[in-house]
Amino acid sequence: MIYFDNSATTKPHREVIDEVVLCMEKYFGNPSSAHRLGIEAEKKMKIARENVAMLINAQANEIVFTSGGSEANNTAIKGIIKNGDHVITSKIEHPSVLRALKELEVEGVEVTYLDVDSRGVLNIDQLKNSIKDNTKLVTIMHVNNEIGSIQPIEEIIKIVRNKNKKTRVHVDAVQSAGKIKIDVKKLDVDLMSISAHKIHGPKGVGALYIKKGVNIRPLISGGGQERDIRSGTENLPMISAFGVAANIISDNIEQKIEHVNNIKKHFMNRLSEIEDVRINSPIDDVHIGNILNVSFKDIKGEVLLHALEDYEIYVSTGSACSAKKSSHKNYVLPAIGLNDCYISGAIRFSFSYLNTIDEVDKTIEALKNILKFLRRIKK
Amino acid sequence: MKKLLVKYASEISLKGLNRKTFEDLLVKNIKERIGKNYKITKDLGRLFIDDYNDEMLNKITKIFGVQSVAVADVIEKDIKSIGDAAVLQLKELNVKTFKVESKRADKSFHLNSLEISKQVGGYILKNISGIKVDVHNPEIVVNVEIRENAYVYSKEHKGVMGMPYKSAGKGVLLLSGGIDSPVAGYMMAKRGLEIICVYYHSHPYTSERAKEKVIDLAKKLSEYTGRIKLYVVPFTKIQMEIIEKCREDELTIIMRRFMAKIAEEIAIKEGGLCIVTGESLGQVASQTLESMFVTTNGIGMPIFRPLVGMDKVDIMDISRQIGTYDISILPYEDCCTIFVPKHPKTKPRLNDIEASEKALNKEELINDAIENSEIINI
Numbered sequence: 001m002i003y004f005d006n007s008a009t010t011k012p013h014r015e016v017i018d019e020v021v022l023c024m025e026k027y028f029g030n031p032s033s034a035h036r037l038g039i040e041a042e043k044k045m046k047i048a049r050e051n052v053a054m055l056i057n058a059q060a061n062e063i064v065f066t067s068g069g070s071e072a073n074n075t076a077i078k079g080i081i082k083n084g085d086h087v088i089t090s091k092i093e094h095p096s097v098l099r100a101l102k103e104l105e106v107e108g109v110e111v112t113y114l115d116v117d118s119r120g121v122l123n124i125d126q127l128k129n130s131i132k133d134n135t136k137l138v139t140i141m142h143v144n145n146e147i148g149s150i151q152p153i154e155e156i157i158k159i160v161r162n163k164n165k166k167t168r169v170h171v172d173a174v175q176s177a178g179k180i181k182i183d184v185k186k187l188d189v190d191l192m193s194i195s196a197h198k199i200h201g202p203k204g205v206g207a208l209y210i211k212k213g214v215n216i217r218p219l220i221s222g223g224g225q226e227r228d229i230r231s232g233t234e235n236l237p238m239i240s241a242f243g244v245a246a247n248i249i250s251d252n253i254e255q256k257i258e259h260v261n262n263i264k265k266h267f268m269n270r271l272s273e274i275e276d277v278r279i280n281s282p283i284d285d286v287h288i289g290n291i292l293n294v295s296f297k298d299i300k301g302e303v304l305l306h307a308l309e310d311y312e313i314y315v316s317t318g319s320a321c322s323a324k325k326s327s328h329k330n331y332v333l334p335a336i337g338l339n340d341c342y343i344s345g346a347i348r349f350s351f352s353y354l355n356t357i358d359e360v361d362k363t364i365e366a367l368k369n370i371l372k373f374l375r376r377i378k379k
Numbered sequence: 380m381k382k383l384l385v386k387y388a389s390e391i392s393l394k395g396l397n398r399k400t401f402e403d404l405l406v407k408n409i410k411e412r413i414g415k416n417y418k419i420t421k422d423l424g425r426l427f428i429d430d431y432n433d434e435m436l437n438k439i440t441k442i443f444g445v446q447s448v449a450v451a452d453v454i455e456k457d458i459k460s461i462g463d464a465a466v467l468q469l470k471e472l473n474v475k476t477f478k479v480e481s482k483r484a485d486k487s488f489h490l491n492s493l494e495i496s497k498q499v500g501g502y503i504l505k506n507i508s509g510i511k512v513d514v515h516n517p518e519i520v521v522n523v524e525i526r527e528n529a530y531v532y533s534k535e536h537k538g539v540m541g542m543p544y545k546s547a548g549k550g551v552l553l554l555s556g557g558i559d560s561p562v563a564g565y566m567m568a569k570r571g572l573e574i575i576c577v578y579y580h581s582h583p584y585t586s587e588r589a590k591e592k593v594i595d596l597a598k599k600l601s602e603y604t605g606r607i608k609l610y611v612v613p614f615t616k617i618q619m620e621i622i623e624k625c626r627e628d629e630l631t632i633i634m635r636r637f638m639a640k641i642a643e644e645i646a647i648k649e650g651g652l653c654i655v656t657g658e659s660l661g662q663v664a665s666q667t668l669e670s671m672f673v674t675t676n677g678i679g680m681p682i683f684r685p686l687v688g689m690d691k692v693d694i695m696d697i698s699r700q701i702g703t704y705d706i707s708i709l710p711y712e713d714c715c716t717i718f719v720p721k722h723p724k725t726k727p728r729l730n731d732i733e734a735s736e737k738a739l740n741k742e743e744l745i746n747d748a749i750e751n752s753e754i755i756n757i
Contacts, residue, residue, distance in 0.1 A: 302711075303584045303718075310583035376622055 002313040002359045007145050007175060007291055007350035010200045013248055016241045020202060023237035031234050032225065041236050048243030052207050055199075055246040056173070056192060057183040064208045064226045065239050069174035070096035071219070072193035072208035075230065076170040077101065077139060079216035080191075085136035086110045090122045090151070092332045093141050094172060101139075110134075120149030120336045121286050127156060131163040138169050142176035146332040146348060148281040148291025150180070157188055168214065174198055174206070178249035179257065179290050190214050196238070200352070201245030205238035256353035261289035263351045263360060268292065270364040274371060278342050280333065292349045293333075295342035299374055304347055307374070311366040316348040383428040383436065384451040384532055385409070387444050388540050392424050402426075404543040405444045411605050412438050422526055423484055427451075436536060441603050443569050444546075445538030449522070451530040456488060458495075462502030464531040465521045469507060472533065476513035477503065481523040488525045495523055539569065544604050547571030550653035550683065551646040553638060554578050554609070556593045556711070559657030559686055561600060561703040562694050566685040567655045568604050575649050576600075576607060577642050579614040584718075589711035597757045599703050610645055611753040617744050618718060624738040631665050631723045632732060633739075635674045641745055643678050648749070652680055659686045659694065664723040673727045 003011065027044050029037025049060040066072045073096040081087055081104060089101060091113045101111045112130045114122045122140065131138075138160050140151050153171055160167050170191035173182060178199035184192060191214065195206040210216055210229070222231030249256070264283060271277050276297040281287045296304060301317035308315055333343045349363075391401045406419050406426065413428075413435045420427045428435075431450065439448045452464040469477060481495035490498065499521070500512055524530040552564040554576040568574050578593045590611060601607040614637075621633050642654045658666045665674070675682050686694055698704040 302586065306583045306586055373619070 002311075002355075002363060004349040004351060004355065004359075004363065005314045005316050006352040006355075007198070007348065008316055009197045009203065010352055011354070012197075012202055012241070013200045013245060015248065016201055016245050019241040019244045020237045023240050027236060027240070031236065032223065041234075044236055044240050045234055048240045051243035051246045051250075052194070053209075055177055055182070055250055056194065056209060057185055058209050059212065061227075062184075062209055062212060064210055064229045065234065065242075066206045066208055066230055067204055067235075068197070068206040069094070069172070069193050069195035070206075071230075072174075072195070072206045073097050073139075073170075073172055074100050075208050075216065075219045076191040076193060077137065078104070078219055079229070080137050080168055080170070081109055082136070083108045084110075084134065086112070086132055086134045088112045088114065088127065088130050088135060088138045090114045090116060090140055091335045092116050092120060092144050092146070092149075093139070094145060094174070097139055097141070097172060116149070116335050118337050119284075119286050120144055120147045120281070120332070122151055122156075124152070124155065124159065128159055128163065131160060131167060133164065135164055135167045138167060139172065140169075141172040141174075142182075143173075143180070143288045143291070144332060145175045145291075146330070147293045147336065148175075148288040148350075149336075150176070150286050150288055153189070154187055161188065175291075176288065178246070178253070179260070179288060181253060181257075184209055184211070191216075196242035196245055199245050199249045200354075201242045202238045205235060205242045207242070257289065259353050260351050260355075263355055263357060264289045264292050266357050267349065267360045267364075270360060273364065274367060278338075280336070280338065280342075280346065290351045292351070294347050294349065295338070296345045296347065296371065297341055299345040299371065301345050301347055303374065304345070304370065307370040308363075308366060311362075311370075313363050313366055316350070317346065380453045381431070382451050382453050382530075383431040383439070384449050384530060385426040385428065385439060386446040386448075386535075386538075387424065387426065388446045388538075388542070390542065391444060401444070401543055401546055404546050405442070408442055408444070408544050408605060409439060412442060425524075440536050440538045442544070443539055443541035443571065443603060444543040446540055447535040447538050449532040449535045451524075451532035453528050453530055456485070456525055456529045458490075458498045458502065461495075461523055461529050461531055462499050462506070465499055465503055465523070465533070466506045468531065468533045469503060469510065469519070469521065472519055474518040475509070476511050476517045477519050477521055477533075478512055478514050478517040479503070479521045479523060482525070484524060484526045495525065499523055539603065541569035542571035544568055544571060545573045547573075548653070549573040549575065549646075549649060549651040550655050551575045551577050551642045551649070551651050552655040553642055553657070554593055554596060555657070556589055556596065556707065557657065558691075558698050558704065558707040559659060559662075559694055561596045561657075561707065562697045562701070563655055563657035563683075563685050564600055565603065565697070565701050565703070567683055568600065572653070572655070572683075573651075574600070574604060574607060574655070575645065575651060576609040577645055578609060578611050579638055579641075580611050581615045581618060582613060584615065586711045588709070592706060592709050592711060594755060594757065595706045596703055597755075599701070599706060601757050603701070607757045608649075609755040609757055611755065612641055612645075612748050613751050614748065617748060620739055620744060622718065625735045627720045628722055628724045629727065629732060629735050630718060630720050632670055632673055632727045633736060635665055635670070636677075636732070636736070637741075637745065637748075639675050639678050639682070640741070641748055643680060644745060644749055645752075646680060654678065654680060654682045656682065656684050657686055657694075658684045659689055659691070662691065664725045667725050669726040669728075670724075673729050673732050676729055 027041045029041040031042040049063050053060045053063045077100045116122050157169050168190040172193045174195045177194040190211045192209040197203040218229050220231050278295040280293040305317050418429050454460040479496040479500045481492040483492045519533050521533045552574045554560045576597050597609045
């Protein structure tokens, strides 16, 4: 099996799975309980919080655990914005940001959606001109999940700070944490979302970094866990496993990043052997190494996906096939100005440091075979 | 005591000498659905089931040939008992207006139907304060039937009507996963036709989810028909051969000719006498009159297209009603959408198509596909 769908999710490490089991067997106490079992569970929570904080150079008490990236994004947005506020975002954000904002728009929140260029990078001038007195929040993803474009968040934050001291900046780092070195202190970011299952951790757990001094309203109220920002009994097995995954990915992170970059470089070199291919996420400083979005002209992405699946190679399509529902339509590829004949044939290969060069070669051979076959129809 | 009272479609009652055959089949179909151990008795256009529960009632409303199902009180043949039962039922339903309709199957009963209605109506008015009779537009009709016992029932649950399933022979339904074909299958099954489903699967180019979707659609149909057989026919090899050896703009039409032929072969194998499709005239390129003519030329059995004269919106209405719509709209590619010529022929000519097909070993491809079919019993 060759797994090239690491932006969708990653395979949990053995250590991660063992940690889940250990916590379920041994540390099953409620961290809020006053007895020994509760205290042991709480200690585990503390270690996990430190491990996750370390991934983005935050303080442990700035980390709030959530059920994942989507909840972290929703908490950041809905916990900051009130009616009459103004928000700035981009047109290519994850649905958990765009849909949350669409809901708020109905209730009277004003939203500015920034354009992106053909590389998928947002327009800095447009951002500058959009910041107003009542701009409460700028929410921007660090790395786009479809094409892998990297937003200049450092520059974005500087611009925001210069124009409006009261504006908060939220960065959705679900696709970048563990793949790019992130330092929340250096960035001076207010809020950041991360997710465990994108770094070989378990699904159903993520975190929201909230800078000290930033006040936020809870999305889920109740027993007051997670500093009153996210109530509900802590999901210790998953949280603790998240900590383990964060630890593993932080170890030798530069080497891991370099390895993934080499995989992508090699993949692109080999793609030049195939005709009528358009690379939608090239190698340059605005694209991340682990995402390679490629269009094969006149080939349906879904057909190619299943054909690769027959070789036990797993990838994603760039668009949800023949979906008539606008909610399933790909909006990222049109936003970078991609032509229809390329959109329907878009395939996303996303790598992890666990992938190998040999897997790339096997995939290229499979692609050649499949395309030779499929392109016969276009005589 | 309470019993389930099932009225069957009046069409069955008009069957003259064959009526018993239809009734027996309906009883058999009901037993198949609710369990063989239940006792079902027939009595002049009615079926009575002794034990019942809500789940059973719902199941029976979906059986073809059933006009309505109601829970009836079975009581002594005297006006007071009948009146008491009616009063209890009306109090439970909490209505303001009613009327009584009576049927006297037992002619030895001392009152005729009009008199029964009148007396029972009077009894109800006396015993429920504030309730009124409304003969034109009552909220509820209280039915009284005098047979070997008296039966009183008021809330009737509408059935799907139609003819008993399997009363009209057997046919093969081309089930694609779209909106139309399940509706076509439903409509023919409703006329009593036993349905064998056939789905053409293009592994690996179509998703396993597309196949799951078709299985789900067949399951939904089986709520009306009972057990249903689904053939999953491997279609990739045929498509590839056509792509390789025929003109691109003829791909769809030749593909469909294969589908029709394979369906006919499966029908023969299964003892069926017809093919059912969800085609609607002019809806897409392959459903123009010219395409239909070419597609089914050379097929020896009747091809039923119950939707041929219907608009898409009407078809969608039925699919919502029967519960297939939400399954059908799941967005997976199927064998007809993965390889689509840029400009499919809308007016194919039989001679051209037959000439193109000469490049293919049709018989071998067809036999191969049928032999390698997966049969799923649903």
